[in-house]
Structure formats: structure tokens, C-alpha cells
Amino acid sequence: MKNCKVILAVVLTLAGLVTAAPAAQAAPRKAVHAVSIAMIRSGGYAGGSSNYAVSGNGTLKVLRLASTPAFRKLRSNYVPKNTCCDRFLYRLEVGYSDGSKKRVKALQGTPGNPKILLSVIHELESTPANVASYFPPVFPFI
Template sequence: MSKYLISAAAVVLGLAGTAGAALATEPAPTTTAAPAATRATAPQTAVTTKQAVAVVVVRTGGGHGGQSVFTLVGAANREEAEVLHLASTPEFQALRPRYAPAHPASGRYTYRIEAGYRDKTKKRVLVVEGTPGTPKVALDVIRMMVDVPAPDLSHLPVQFPPGFPFN
């Protein structure tokens, strides 16, 4: 066991030593200071947008009970890419956590939207169907996730042997 620890330590130190030497040989970046007048007259605003990589919509209620889960991870077509784009917009990022009336009526669906981003953060929004003032971007994400057309699998050849699966 002690030989293993010594060899592991040697490998780690060897890797750290070569990385340190490589970093030490790189030239230091040069920076030039901007004139003071430019800084005062033109403030720079950095617009950071998060890139959505997954969206989940969970629908509950609606008088039927139970729940439906609609999941999108990555994009295989234009519609799926549009959902991820909507979840990446500043409008979606600015959504409040909850859009629900003070006294929700029975028979309405409740949608829980969760978007996952490349930087490992999440955005969660709860929307009750028919709530006045719900932003269009939230309704669009719900509509596009719930109304996803079924994929066309007619071009895939499916030939099962006789008696399948009861051989």
C-alpha cells in the first residue's frame, strides 16, 4: 500500500511540475489602460445570457388528476432548438418564480417549468393556467413543450420474426 501512495504522489507531483513549468514559460498578457474620459462617458454593460441545455415541464391538475412530464434535453430539430432558445432569453431569465391567482379555481392545470443551463444553474417557474399577467415567453415555452408533435418513425424498417415476442 505504501508503494502505491509513493508512486501516486510522484505522478501527481510530476504532472504538477510540468504544468507549472509550462505556465511559467508563457508570456504575461499586456494590458493597456483606457483613457479616463472614455471610462466616464461610455460605461460598458456586459450582457450575459445563459445557454439552456434542458427544459422540463410538469403538468398537474386540470380536473383529471395525475401528472404529465414533458422533457427536452438537447435539440434534434428546429422546434426543440426554439424551446432552448426561449429558455435562454433575458425575458425568460427575468420571470418571477410564481404566476398564480390569489384564489385558483379548480380544474386548472398547474405547470412547473424548470430550465437547466450550461453553467449548472436552474430556473424554476410555476404557472397556473389562466393567470392574468403571465408573460408570453412562459406561455410559449409551455405550449411548445406540451404540443410537441410525435416523431415520424414510418421510415424505420421494423420486421419482427413470426411469433415475436411469444416464441
């Protein structure tokens, strides 16, 4: 009986040592974040096409949204079989700090389009463009 108590004490002591040992620390991973986004919006009632692009170090809201796990988990295609009528088709490509890319297509007004995708599209459409880059240097004095 005494031997059983000694064995039990040794086992409990070893178990305590094993659980009390500090866990091995994994090397910290650098967070991957969006550094650029390009979007082509085509279709709509007039059938035109617009291009949007942003890049930066992650300070823009749209880059922060595209860096979230929810956005990174999106499927590549949210376009239904029936693409009727007069809706915009959005094609996005996001570049990340680790060199990876994510491409997503979506059709305006499609039920089930993820909120994070719609937020990124809205932010891109709302981001002010550098207006001077669209006009000749002497505009409007030609």
C-alpha cells in the same frame, strides 16, 4: 494672458488624449443558454399529471425561448391564491449551460402570466415525444 492660452491648450490636448484613448476591452463572456427543460403539468378537469422534458444544444425553439433575458427574469411563482377550478398547474425547471437552474410555477388561465412563459409551456406541450420510448419493444404484438 499668454500663460492662460498655453494652459488652456495643454488642458484641451490632455482632454483630447484621454477621450481618444481606446477603451479597455473586457474579456468576452460565453453566452449562457438553456440545455434542458423539465415540466410537470398536473390538475385540469381529470386531475391527471403529464411530464415533459427536452434537452439539447440550443437548437430547439423551446430552449432558445428559455435562454432569453425575458425568461431568465421571470419570477418563480405565478400561481394566485385562488386556484379554482379545473386548471392545469405547470412546474418548470430549466437547466443552463453554466450549471444554474430556474424554477417557475404557473397556473393556466391566470391573468398576467407573461407571454414568454406561456410560449415556453406551449412549445413543450407541442414538442413531439419519442413515441417508441413509451411502449414495450414488441408493442403492439404482445
